Structures are given as structure tokens and as C-alpha cells.
Amino acid sequence: MRDFRLVWLGQVISLLGTELTNFGLGVWVYQRTGSVTDLTLIFVCASVPGLLLAPFAGIYIDRWKRRTVLALTDVGAALGTLSLLALLLADRLELWCIYVIVGFSAAFLSFQIPAFAATVTLMVSKDGLGRANGLLQLGGSAAQIAGPLLAGALVPVIGLPGLVACDLATFGIGMVTLFLARIPNPERAEAEAPGSLLEEAAFSFRYLRQRPGLLGLLAFFALVNLLLAMSQVLSTPLVLARGTATQLGMVLSTGGMGFLCGALVMSVWGGPARRMTGILAFSPVLGLGCLVMGAAGSMPVIASGIFLLCFVVPIINGCDQALWQTKVEPELQGRVFGTRQLLEQLTVPLSYLAAGPLADRVFEPLLAPGGRLAGSVGRVLGVGPGHGIGLQFVTMGLLLIAATLWSLSSSRLRSLEEDIPDAISETPISETPDAALALEG
Numbered sequence: 001m002r003d004f005r006l007v008w009l010g011q012v013i014s015l016l017g018t019e020l021t022n023f024g025l026g027v028w029v030y031q032r033t034g035s036v037t038d039l040t041l042i043f044v045c046a047s048v049p050g051l052l053l054a055p056f057a058g059i060y061i062d063r064w065k066r067r068t069v070l071a072l073t074d075v076g077a078a079l080g081t082l083s084l085l086a087l088l089l090a091d092r093l094e095l096w097c098i099y100v101i102v103g104f105s106a107a108f109l110s111f112q113i114p115a116f117a118a119t120v121t122l123m124v125s126k127d128g129l130g131r132a133n134g135l136l137q138l139g140g141s142a143a144q145i146a147g148p149l150l151a152g153a154l155v156p157v158i159g160l161p162g163l164v165a166c167d168l169a170t171f172g173i174g175m176v177t178l179f180l181a182r183i184p185n186p187e188r189a190e191a192e193a194p195g196s197l198l199e200e201a202a203f204s205f206r207y208l209r210q211r212p213g214l215l216g217l218l219a220f221f222a223l224v225n226l227l228l229a230m231s232q233v234l235s236t237p238l239v240l241a242r243g244t245a246t247q248l249g250m251v252l253s254t255g256g257m258g259f260l261c262g263a264l265v266m267s268v269w270g271g272p273a274r275r276m277t278g279i280l281a282f283s284p285v286l287g288l289g290c291l292v293m294g295a296a297g298s299m300p301v302i303a304s305g306i307f308l309l310c311f312v313v314p315i316i317n318g319c320d321q322a323l324w325q326t327k328v329e330p331e332l333q334g335r336v337f338g339t340r341q342l343l344e345q346l347t348v349p350l351s352y353l354a355a356g357p358l359a360d361r362v363f364e365p366l367l368a369p370g371g372r373l374a375g376s377v378g379r380v381l382g383v384g385p386g387h388g389i390g391l392q393f394v395t396m397g398l399l400l401i402a403a404t405l406w407s408l409s410s411s412r413l414r415s416l417e418e419d420i421p422d423a424i425s426e427t428p429i430s431e432t433p434d435a436a437l438a439l440e441g
Contacts, residue, residue: 003181004123004132010177012139014074017170019147021081023252024155024163025098026236027245037356038095040233044352045103050110051342051349055201057111058338061118062331067183069115071175076108078171081164088161114337121325121333122184126424129322134266137259137314145256152249186330204339207332213416214327220407221320221344224283227396227403229351231290231309234359234389238293239302241386247299254303258310266318276416278319280407282312287400294393295381329423364388
């Protein structure tokens with residue numbers, strides 16, 4: 001666990017820097033354009049390249065040393081951040097530049113996410129996977145709390161260029177910890193010969209098709225991600241339509257606090273013995289959080305809704321991640337996790353593309369003064385800027401609850417853990433007697 005904690009610490013620091021840049025870019029774009037659609041296009045550019053590359057990224061994750069993959073992803077993301085800083089200092093930054101840079105960085109992240117998930121399996125015991133995934137969520141939540149608060153305080157002092165410069169510095173810290181830790185690689189059969197990219201990409205699809213329970217789980221998360229992605233991108237305009245950037249920082253930090261509390265629970269508890277129980281029992285709370293945010297009449301109530309939503313996310317994600325890490329063979333996890341990322345996240349860019357137009361052209365006009373629902377729904381949710389987005393949140397909350405009820409009716413999901421045997425041993429590779437053979441120098 002020592003090496004895992006060292007890599008984890010470096011990633012937390014790097015994530016903090018990323019949160020500074022993300023906050024600054026969101027405010028920069030929305031304040032200059034006032035368009036939710038322009039803001040959501042950033043999220044689209046951040047998701048599409050990773051989705052297209054994910055199945056092929058997984059192939060190289062299984063072929064290459066895990067440290068090499070993780071280091072290359074950090075270098076690529078740092079290059080994107082460096083380009084952003086150069087454009088800001090030259091006063092040449094435009095909206096299309098942000099789209100290109102975000103897409104470039106996202107291409108490298110398509111390697112990082114499945115690579116790190118597959119590496120954790122080799123560094124932590126099977127019983128400790130739930131707690132380790134909780135610790136990963138804890139690091140992300142700590143960055144989400146500190147990032148918006150710190151960015152909100154620093155923006156008036158150092159501006160967006162200063163935030164991006166801080167982000168660049170954190171990449172260096174992440175790289176140092178990455179090379180100080182021992183990172184194991186999975187054992188591979190001597191006779192194993194790599195096929196073509198298309199053949200190996202097709203293998204992971206066949207692997208999942210032979211396990212209907214895992215496919216059903218992917219379908220459930222694809223639907224949940226479709227709805228949660230909208231809440232992610234619409235949180236900023238929901239708050240800014242009625243409040244200030246400082247209030248936005250406070251609301252987002254409250255969400256980060258929810259992540260922190262949920263991640264603390266997961267890192268200590270480790271989740272239920274049956275991972276599907278944890279996933280299905282906590283998923284309805286996601287819908288409840290959206291309902292509270294949408295129906296809120298004040299910033300404190302919006303903050304309580306986002307806290308509730310974010311509290312259960314690390315528990316659900318931790319259970320889901322541990323389930324996949326347990327059921328998929330370590331030497332196949334790069335390929336399978338890459339395809340899993342593609343299928344689970346395929347709905348996210350569609351959600352981003354739909355969120356802005358739905359907010360600007362459908363929901364906001366419905367609850368504008370004189371809008372079609374101003375005299376009915378408007379009496380409950382309110383009328384004016386931001387209230388249409390609130391109606392959008394209420395709709396998403398109801399759909400999230402319905403999605404969970406649908407999943408509970410599926411026998412394949414309920415019996416998934418019994419139908420698919422565990423594929424890993426109790427002891428991680430990094431703690432086996434011959435672990436040195438699997439470690440990089």
C-alpha cells in the first residue's frame with residue numbers, strides 16, 4: 001500500500017491544479033459569452049477524443065509497462081496546459097483554442113483512467129479494493145473542495161494565467177511521485193502474441209458479450225451518466241444565473257465536501273460485501289439530489305442538494321470499480337477497462353450536446369416571464385433566469401430514480417456477482433514473493 005499511497009498523493013496534487021484551471025475556464029467562457037451551449041462544448045471536447053481512443057488505449061495499457069503509460073499521459077496533459085498558458089500570456093486565447101487544447105489533453109486521459117484503474121488491482125489486495133477506491137475518490141473530493149475555493153480567491157489576484165501556471169507546476173509533482181513508487185505489471189503468458197489493433201479491440205467486445213451481467217451494468221451506468229453529465233455542466237449556469245462567482249465557488253466546494261464525506265465513508269468501510277447492493281441501494285439518492293437542486297429557492301438549498309448528490313457518487317463508483325477489478329483478469333484489464341470506458345461514457349458527449357440547447361431553447365423559455373409554464377410550474381419553482389434550468393434538474397432527478405427502479409427489475413444485475421467468478425487472488429502482485437520480476441527497475 002505504500003507505493004499506492006505515494007502515487008495517490010501525486011495524483012491528488014495534480015488534480016488540485018486541474019480543478020484550478022477548470023474553474024477558471026468555466027468562469028472565463030460563461031462570463032464572456034453568456035451561453036450555456038458554449039460552455040457545454042468544452043465538456044464535449046473533453047469527452048469525445050477519450051471515447052474514440054479508449055478501446056485502443058486499453059490495448060497499449062496491456063502491452064506497455066504501466067509506469068510508462070501513466071507518465072506519458074501526464075506529459076501529454078502538461079503540454080496542453082502549457083499551450084493554454086502561452087496563449088493567455090500572449091493575449092491570443094479564443095474559444096476555439098480552448099476546444100482544441102481540451103480535446104488534446106482528453107486524448108491522453110483516455111490512457112490514464114483505465115491504466116490507473118488496472119494498476120490499482122496489482123498494488124492492493126482484493127479485500128482492500130473497496131477502501132483503495134474510496135481513497136481515490138477521497139483524493140478527488142479533496143481537490144474538488146480546495147480547487148473552487150482556492151480558485152475563487154485567486155482569480156482576482158492572479159487571474160486565469162496564474163491558475164494555469166499553478167496547474168502546470170502540479171504536473172511536475174505528480175511525475176516525481178510516479179517515478180518514486182514501484183509500479184508492478186501483470187504477468188503475461190509467454191505464448192501470448194499481440195494481434196492487430198482491431199483484433200484486440202474486438203476481443204474486449206467479445207469478452208463483454210460473453211458476460212451479459214457486465215453488459216447490463218454498463219447499460220445502467222451509461223443511462224446514469226447521460227443524466228449526471230447534464231447536472232455537471234448545468235450546475236455552473238444554475239448558480240451564476242442567480243448569484244456570483246464567489247457563490248459558485250461555495251456551492252461547488254459544498255459538492256466537493258459531499259464527495260469528501262462519501263469517500264471517507266468508502267475508504268473506511270470499503271462498501272458492502274455484495275458490490276451490486278451498494279450500487280443499486282445508493283443510486284436513487286442521485287435523483288433526490290437533483291430534485292433538491294432544481295426545486296431550490298436559495299443558494300443554501302442548492303448547496304444541500306449538490307452535497308447529497310455528491311455524497312453517494314464515491315460509494316457507487318467505489319463499488320462499481322471494485323466489482324470490475326475483481327471480475328476481470330489483471331492481464332486483460334487494460335483492454336476491457338478501455339472498452340468499458342467507451343460504453344459507459346458514450347452517452348456523456350450526447351448529454352453535453354443536449355444540455356445547452358435544452359436549457360437555452362426549451363427549459364429557460366418555459367419558465368421565463370410569460371413562458372408556457374410560468375403560471376403553473378413557475379408558481380412552485382419560480383420564474384426568471386435560472387429557474388428553467390431548475391426544472392431541467394427536477395426532470396433529471398425523476399429520470400435517475402426511474403433508471404434505478406429499472407435496474408432493480410433485472411435478474412442479470414441482481415445475480416451478477418454469483419454468475420461471474422472472481423478473477424484475481426487475495427494477494428496483489430506487488431506483495432507476492434516473486435514480485436520483483438514484475439516490477440520496473
